[in-house]
Amino acid sequence: MERRAVRLRITGIVQGVGYRWWAERQAQDLSLDGWVRNCPDGSVELLAIGDEIALERMIDACRxxxxxxxxQLVQTLAADDDGTVGFASRA
Structure with missing residues (x-):
């Protein structure tokens, strides 16, 4: 199974509302690898790595x-698989 990676930038009211914890659970349920973190500008950044169907489900869930x-917006950008195993929240 081919792994693909996407980087998401999620904007709106997404910090201080449990978004990272929620995203971590969603990604784990979908068997995705990667990470999620808060950005200084108030957005959330997420790297998801896995199969195409799981990635599409994650993108839809993040909306x-x-x-x-x-x-408000989920920007989807192509990304490189950085080799992360498992999915976790980063500071």
Missing amino acids: GGPPDATV
């Missing part, structure tokens, strides 16, 4: 986010 989030 909604957890209940307390208000997602």
Whole structure:
């Protein structure tokens, strides 16, 4: 199975609402590798690595986010597989 990587930049009310924790759980449920972190500008950045179907499901899920989030935009960018195993939140 071919692994592909995407980098997401999620903007809106996405910090201080459990978005990273939620994204980590979503990615783990989809068996994705990668990471999620808060950015200084108030956005959330996420690297997801896995099969095409799981990546599309993750992108769709990120457009909604957890209940307390208000997602304005999810930018999807091509990315390189950095070799991350598992999925975790980064500081």
